[in-house]
Amino acid sequence: xxxxxxxxxxxxxxxxxxxxxLVDFWADWCGPCKRFAPVYEKASxxxxxxxxxxxxxxxxxxxxxxxxxxxxPTLMAFREGVLxxxxxxxxxxxxxxxxxxxxxxxxxxxxxxxxxKLNEEHGH
Numbered sequence: 001x002x003x004x005x006x007x008x009x010x011x012x013x014x015x016x017x018x019x020x021x022l023v024d025f026w027a028d029w030c031g032p033c034k035r036f037a038p039v040y041e042k043a044s045x046x047x048x049x050x051x052x053x054x055x056x057x058x059x060x061x062x063x064x065x066x067x068x069x070x071x072x073p074t075l076m077a078f079r080e081g082v083l084x085x086x087x088x089x090x091x092x093x094x095x096x097x098x099x100x101x102x103x104x105x106x107x108x109x110x111x112x113x114x115x116x117k118l119n120e121e122h123g124h
Contacts, residue, residue: 003044006053008063014053015078020103021051025067025074027058033073036090043096050100077103082111 006014006023015021024040026033037054044052057064057072067076070088077085077099084106085099 003041003052003054006055008060011055011060011063014051016081018051019080020049021053021078022100022103023076023078024052024054025057025064025069025072025076026054027056027072029058030072032090036073039091039093039096042093043100047100050104075099079103079106079111080108082108082115084111 003024004014011023015023022040024033024036026037040052040054044050055063057069072088073090074088075085075091075096076083084103087099091099
């Protein structure tokens with residue numbers, strides 16, 4: 001599966017409707033984003049079980065601010081609706097592969113337990 005373009009309107013539903021979602025935050029004027037794009041595209045073709053989404057930060061400034069995107073490209077990975085990876089900077093192919101594998105290998109019971117614990121501590 002190739003990459004898909006998402007925006008503020010379908011960001012939430014994309015994350016909640018799919019088990020694993022990677023989001024590449026990019027902008028047209030960003031050189032490193034342009035260099036990362038083919039790497040990301042290739043990874044999307046190698047991992048058809050994962051949604052590889054791209055979000056234009058210029059067109060979605062409100063969402064980018066609420067997610068505290070400071071540098072682009074930024075890559076976020078969500079699994080079962082939980083943010084499990086968040087890093088700015090263009091990743092080389094080998095590093096992107098490692099991130100994808102790490103997200104696939106996560107023990108989600110453990111992750112959900114940690115999230116529940118954090119929510120309790122913060123009184124949510």
